[in-house]
Amino acid sequence: MPPATTRSESASAGRLSRPQRVAEAIKQWVMEEGWQPGHRLPSETELMARFAMAKGTIREAIRLLEAQGLVRSRTGPGGGVFVHRVSEPRAVALLSNYFYFADLSIDDIYQLRRTLEPELAASLAGRLDEEQLARLQAAIAESAPPAAGAHDEAARHAASLRFHAVLAGMSDNPLLGFVIRFLAEMLGEVTVARGLHSPTDPELWETGLAYQSRLVSELRAGNAEAARQVLHEHMENAHRLMKRQEAKVIKRFLHDRGTG
């Protein structure tokens, strides 16, 4: 009795495959029961019985949930399939897929960055303890060059983005924190993809570091509007810097090809 397609069932369920229907049913089930991360779902054998389907079908359904980051499975006794809280890295990765074909521009990303980062700064002013401020200082130190030479440009750029990620992590607004970290991630991907890592103008770079230091001061002092303004200028500066790099890359590209 393999498929055993009850006609009434296939009519009501639309044209979803069986694993998809099972996955949806389990999702619904978890929400209705209010199961929290860590809760163990019935074993594959029990699910087979409950949904009257073969092991392979159940397993495919579980893979569907697993890819969404909603469950994790472990082998062995006491093992099984467990409700899992979607991790931020996974959420970022899933969302990155959406923009894979969108080819975002530097301007697109900065339109959000220059709007949201100042808002974040303002909302954090006067709300950070010394330990948090110290972590920000440490992040700044990491992106500063050990000597004055242009050492590992890509690593420094990544460290600079990490400062913003650390700052975002201090927000009590999970939505704001997520979006800002996602923007930093996308910015990293775009710059890497376009090879925008030629040695930076040292002067502009120093200016960027100065902004970050000033920001920490204003955050400590609790000046919300000053912090907003500093980060606003910092974003304008960073945007200009990236556009300049972009222009260099385009120029080099045109030169190599001899277009004209």
Added chain:
Amino acid sequence: MPPATTRSESASAGRLSRPQRVAEAIKQWVMEEGWQPGHRLPSETELMARFAMAKGTIREAIRLLEAQGLVRSRTGPGGGVFVHRVSEPRAVALLSNYFYFADLSIDDIYQLRRTLEPELAASLAGRLDEEQLARLQAAIAESAPPAAGAHDEAARHAASLRFHAVLAGMSDNPLLGFVIRFLAEMLGEVTVARGLHSPTDPELWETGLAYQSRLVSELRAGNAEAARQVLHEHMENAHRLMKRQEAKVIKRFLHDRGTG
């Protein structure tokens, strides 16, 4: 010879399951080859041969990709597994999962809305043609009550959010459009989940509609800063309105429970 765990393979690949490794390999493969949406992947049989794995394993890998919205499969001749562009609804759904356990507040959502929506308005001023402006007018009309009575409150609220979704769709910045539509979606989920749909104060509601109309005027006139300001005030107004509803719900809740 079931699992046939080649030791060299399992050592280099870490502790990912085989379907996970296959899914990653396929993903990498697609990126390297630059395959675009619509491109057909090798058939299950070919993939079985290429990865030297059983049908079930390959199918689980494909389910992993399918859940991410990266792939779609069709049966029959000419069928197969096809590279697929992640749809926005799916991206929204996947991201919603991440915030399922986060319990966002109205304030969280509005901190982003009141920052991003004015930016959107400013960037659209003077850039919309008459057809687009007409679509915005139509969206406003939908959320206006047929008579003066409080008819279907939930539907009206949904229509109001749709205005913002339509507006977001007119941005040429896919990132900005996505985030704003996602915020509207989350706002809808939160309000539904908390039952924040009791009859609205008609005066405040009318004010909201007036803001939307004024916005369209300013967009047509091309006044970027005026448009920004209108949407800023609109967001403040909407936020106040929702907080008032929230307060009502809490009050009713306390009364029902008799807490004191």
Added chain:
DNA sequence: CCCAATTTGTTCGTATGTATC
């Protein structure tokens, strides 16, 4: 309209890997 080919979809039985006790 039916038949054949192609490809995914599903089932069943069996064996292996893994973690707990």
Added chain:
DNA sequence: AGATACATACGAACAAATTGG
């Protein structure tokens, strides 16, 4: 170390859907 409970994986067969003759 052995027993147990669970996911993981294989292989062979069959079902369903779609396309074309």
